[in-house]
Amino acid sequence: MGRSASQDVLITLVVxxxxxxxxxxxxxTYTLTVLxxxxxxxxxxxxxxxxxxxxxxxxxxxxGLGAYTYAIAxxxxxxxxxxxxxxxxxxxxxxxxxGAMMFxxxxxxxxLGVITLVVTLILFKFVNSTAGPQYVIGKARLGxxxxxxxxxxxxxxxxxxxxxxxxxxxxxxxxxxxxxxxLVTWLLRSSFGRIAVGIRENEVRMGLMGxxxxxxxxxxxxxxxxxxxxxxxxxxxxxxxxxxxxxxxGQSAEIIIxxxxxxxxxxxxxxxxxxxxxxxxxxxxxxxxxDNTLITGLILVLFVLFLPRGLVPxxxxxxxxxxxxxxxxxxxxxxxxxxxx
Amino acid sequence: MAETxxxxxxxxxxxxxxxxxxxxxxxxxxxxxxxxxxxxxAGKSTFFKCVTGLLTPTEGHVxxxxxxxxxxxxxxxxxxGVGIKTQTPNVMDALSVHENIWLAARRFHNVSEAxxxxxxxIDRLALGPIARTELGQLAHGERQRVELGIVAVADPWLVLxxxxxxxxxxxxxxxxxxxxxxxxxxAAVVIVEHDMQFIRSIAETVTVFHQGAVxxxxxxxxxxxxxxxxxxxxxxxx
Ligand SMILES: Nc1ncnc2c1ncn2[C@@H]1O[C@H](COP(=O)(O)OP(=O)(O)OP(=O)(O)O)[C@@H](O)[C@H]1O
Ligand SMILES: [Mg+2]
Numbered sequence: 394m395g396r397s398a399s400q401d402v403l404i405t406l407v408v409x410x411x412x413x414x415x416x417x418x419x420x421x422t423y424t425l426t427v428l429x430x431x432x433x434x435x436x437x438x439x440x441x442x443x444x445x446x447x448x449x450x451x452x453x454x455x456x457g458l459g460a461y462t463y464a465i466a467x468x469x470x471x472x473x474x475x476x477x478x479x480x481x482x483x484x485x486x487x488x489x490x491x492g493a494m495m496f497x498x499x500x501x502x503x504x505l506g507v508i509t510l511v512v513t514l515i516l517f518k519f520v521n522s523t524a525g526p527q528y529v530i531g532k533a534r535l536g537x538x539x540x541x542x543x544x545x546x547x548x549x550x551x552x553x554x555x556x557x558x559x560x561x562x563x564x565x566x567x568x569x570x571x572x573x574x575x576l577v578t579w580l581l582r583s584s585f586g587r588i589a590v591g592i593r594e595n596e597v598r599m600g601l602m603g604x605x606x607x608x609x610x611x612x613x614x615x616x617x618x619x620x621x622x623x624x625x626x627x628x629x630x631x632x633x634x635x636x637x638x639x640x641x642x643g644q645s646a647e648i649i650i651x652x653x654x655x656x657x658x659x660x661x662x663x664x665x666x667x668x669x670x671x672x673x674x675x676x677x678x679x680x681x682x683x684d685n686t687l688i689t690g691l692i693l694v695l696f697v698l699f700l701p702r703g704l705v706p707x708x709x710x711x712x713x714x715x716x717x718x719x720x721x722x723x724x725x726x727x728x729x730x731x732x733x734x
Numbered sequence: 735m736a737e738t739x740x741x742x743x744x745x746x747x748x749x750x751x752x753x754x755x756x757x758x759x760x761x762x763x764x765x766x767x768x769x770x771x772x773x774x775x776a777g778k779s780t781f782f783k784c785v786t787g788l789l790t791p792t793e794g795h796v797x798x799x800x801x802x803x804x805x806x807x808x809x810x811x812x813x814x815g816v817g818i819k820t821q822t823p824n825v826m827d828a829l830s831v832h833e834n835i836w837l838a839a840r841r842f843h844n845v846s847e848a849x850x851x852x853x854x855x856i857d858r859l860a861l862g863p864i865a866r867t868e869l870g871q872l873a874h875g876e877r878q879r880v881e882l883g884i885v886a887v888a889d890p891w892l893v894l895x896x897x898x899x900x901x902x903x904x905x906x907x908x909x910x911x912x913x914x915x916x917x918x919x920x921a922a923v924v925i926v927e928h929d930m931q932f933i934r935s936i937a938e939t940v941t942v943f944h945q946g947a948v949x950x951x952x953x954x955x956x957x958x959x960x961x962x963x964x965x966x967x968x969x970x971x972x
Contacts (some may be wrong), residue, residue, distance in 0.1 A: 476953055591837045594826035599822065601786065602888065603841045605810035 401578055409571045413564065422563035422677060427565045430627045431671045432571055432664035435651040437620035439663030440577055442652060445613040446593030448502060450647045451509035454516050455484040455618040457639035459625025462518070464635045467544040469531035473630075474550045479697045480626035482508070488618030499607070510642065516642040518713065538635030550605045558630075566627050570664070573620055577660055589613050635643040650689060655698045656703025665705055736763040737799065739892050739922045740785065745794035747780050747946075752874075754780040755791065756946035764891070769917050769933050769954070770926045770967065772943030774846035778926045779821050781943070782894050786818045787811045813841075820924075821896040823877050827870035831861050831880050834869060855887045859913065875906040882913055893923045899932050911936055914968060918934040934958070 397403075415427055434456055441447040462483040466476035484703020491512065495505055524537025533541060547562060549555035557565055580586045591598045592606055600606050629635045638644070647670070670689065677685050701708050747755035754777045770778050778791040783789040785796055787808040795804045801929060803811055826834050835855055839848035856865050858969055859879050878898060885893055891925055894913070899907045907929075914936060917923055927933050933940065933954065940957040942949040942964050950957060 398885050436816055465839050584845060587833070588837060588840070591826050591829065591833075594828055595824055597788070597808075597820075597828065598824040598884070599837070600808040601788075601812050601820075602838045603883065605807075 398579075398582055401582075402575060405571065405575060405578065409567070409574075410724070417560070417563070420672070422560050424672070426563045427628070428531045428668040428671050429563070429570050430624050430631060430653070432626070433566075433570050434621055434648060435655065435663035435667030436570075436573065436577060436623065437617045439652050439655070439657065440580075440620065441491040441613055441617035441658065442649075443582075443657040443659065443663070444581060444593060445589045445610060446596075447461075447610060447614055447617075448649075449508045449509045449614070449617070450642075450645055450649070451513035452621055453640055453642075453644035454509070454513040455488060455621035456625040456628070456644065456648075457489060457516065457635075457637075458484040458618075459622030460629040460635040460639050461541070461625075462622070463626035464541045465530050465533040465535075465630045467546070468533040468541070468640045471545050472551075472553045473545055473547045476545075477545045477547070477623075477626055481622045484550050484622030484625070486617040489611060492614035493607070494611045494650055496607040496614070497609065503598050505548075508644070510585040513640055513642060513645055517637055517642070520637040520640060534568035538637055540634050542634040544633075545631070546633060558713045559674070562630065564632075567625065573623070573645040574660065577620075581660070584611075585609070600625075603684075647689070650693050652703075654692060654703060656707070659703070660703035660704045662703050664701070681697070736765060737766050738762065738797075740801055740808075740924075741797040742781075742785070743795045745781070745784055745796065746792050747777075747784055747789060748792045753946050755784060757794070758943075758946075758948055759950070760891075760920050760941070761888070762924060764922055765918060765941070766922045767914070767937065768922075769937035770909070770924060770943060771928070771933065772949070776943040777946040778943050780924065780946075781897055782818060782896055782924075785811075786816060786894065792853045792862070792881075798874055799814045810889075815888070815890045816892045817888055817890035818919075819878070819881050819885055819895040819896060819898055823867045823881055825876075825881055825884070827972075828868060828972045830866050830868055832856065832865045834880055835883045835887050842888055851887050855883045858916075859883050859886075861918075875902045879906070879909070879913075880886055882910070886913070886917060888921075889920065891921050893921045895923065896924045897926055897928065899927060899929055905951060908931060911915065930958070 409555070414516060434452070437455070438449060439451045458704065459480040463476045463480040466479045470476055497510055500508065521538050523535035524539065525536065528535040528537070530654060533542065545553065547557040547565065549557060588599065588609060590602070590605060594610060595696035596606050596717025609704070625639065628639070650664045651670055654670060655664065655665070674685055675690065677683065677688055696703065738761055740760065742758055742760045745758040745760070756777070759779060770781070772778055780789065784791045784876065786801070787806050787810065790805050795802055797803065798814055798816065799959070803814070826837070832852055836848050836852040839851040843851060856862055859882065861879065861883065864872065864876065869880060872880070884896065898914070899910055900911065914923060914925070925936070934966070937954045939951065940954045941951045942957060942963050949966065950960060950963060952960070956964055
């Protein structure tokens with residue numbers, strides 16, 4: 394990162410302010426809200442995969458866990474502040490335990506993929522099977538495949554009757570994404586972030602330097618889960634219902650595709666990939682000529698073949714060649730390595 | 735009498751039916767410069783891996799400065815002040831020379847001090863002109879030198895170098911020799927090498943490995959003239 398930290402923050406704030414102002418003129422805020430939420434979910438995987446080399450096939454598990462935690466807590470508590478906090482903490486704690494088990498167990502990347510996938514599958518199956526009245530947490534019925542509707546949605550902290558919905562909810566989500574983005578920027582500039590990138594590049598060497606690789610990967614994994622959990626809670630508020638589909642493997646696969654298409658190893662890529670592909674899906678959903686998943690699959694294949702580094706790095710290198718700046722030479726091996734593990 | 739920094743008792747490492755390290759008893763004193771030689775597959779790298787925690791020995795014990803470190807993780811052993819250059823380069827390819835060395839320094843120092851130390855090592859290893867270049871774009875000799883910088887910047891008191899001069903130009907080897915001599919001022923150094931000329935120029939005591947076990951350990955001149963050693967190693971007819 395060549396720019397100074399304050400420049401980085403300034404650019405982020407200016408660009409996002411413009412986008413938050415302009416975008417509602419083009420797309421309805423209802424749709425924009427979910428694009429922003431998916432952007433945050435994409436960023437959560439982009440952080441741990443693109444900068445930590447942790448390919449998690451179950452990022453949707455943390456997303457779903459955040460959403461369900463919010464819904465269950467909101468029904469029991471009736472005010473949204475504590476449920477929002479819990480929706481970040483529960484996935485983070487869950488990821489800490491899961492991550493510690495995987496990273497201290499020194500599992501290889503393949504097994505890591507398999508385990509995160511299986512955990513997602515188990516959650517999906519479990520939540521699906523909780524239709525009976527015996528599955529209750531406090532006042533909340535889990536509802537199985539029907540999901541949980543009718544929980545308290547976001548309110549102004551301290552005032553349960555002052556609901557935040559519609560346009561204001563969009564602005565809350567957008568600002569939340571900007572804050573998360575700035576926190577990720579700060580994290581990546583810190584020693585912790587630079588060490589994480591070192592681990593992505595060569596775990597053995599970082600271990601031989603004296604870094605506790607397992608501990609650091611566990612922490613990064615938990616940070617990613619916390620962000621995914623926040624996205625899940627916002628999603629629950631947006632949809633006003635949570636269903637087991639949040640945990641589905643399809644959802645997990647989509648997050649991975651967002652990251653590849655947008656550009657791994659960048660902060661912006663996964664957000665752009667998520668919002669772009671989700672919007673495309675939304676547009677395609679309004680017609681019945683071509684199948685949705687087919688198009689997503691086609692896009693993925695085209696990107697892997699022709700733009701393997703993703704959209705954002707490609708645009709960045711085009712821009713820098715137009716403006717004649719000397720950029721770092723692209724390094725194919727890094728992207729490839731990051732992508733496979 | 736100088737302190738013993740590294741000692742192994744009956745160190746044995748088996749891979750299935752292969753005994754890569756066979757009952758190795760090894761002792762190294764502070765400030766010593768030791769060369770390990772032996773034909774391909776003699777178990778030199780395996781010995782290094784057992785010492786640094788990359789492998790857990792099947793039997794036997796490893797002691798560092800008197801402490802039993804058998805079964806410790808690599809990062810725990812490294813944190814004591816032990817550095818290793820592995821046989822195949824272990825560096826961060828997508829990161830710059832400076833970032834690679836800074837990361838090593840950061841483990842033991844705060845951010846700004848780590849920068850200072852990284853700059854100092856980069857100067858000493860004459861890596862200045864390529865400090866901002868990614869490792870993936872460097873020549874083999876340069877990468878070896880960076881890895882040496884990664885080891886040196888942490889101020890280790892025990893340094894293990896697995897074939898540091900392999901594939902290097904004569905000029906690179908001269909520079910490497912200089913750096914190794916600098917390292918021995920503050921650390922005990924063990925070097926695995928095949929280049930006999932290099933060993934003669936640098937070593938006093940040489941340990942010869944053969945089929946996982948220590949064959950002989952003596953002054954370099956006596957080792958080189960030992961008929962047994964010549965048979966298994968120099969003559970390459972074992
Ligand atoms: N992970 C492993 N699994 C199985 N066998 C192994 C493993 N690592 C090493 N070996 C075997 O152990 C023996 C010693 O190997 P080692 O790499 O220690 O030799 P070396 O002395 O370093 O040789 P070289 O000079 O070629 O580097 C060899 O027979 C090798 O095939
Ligand atoms: Mg070897």
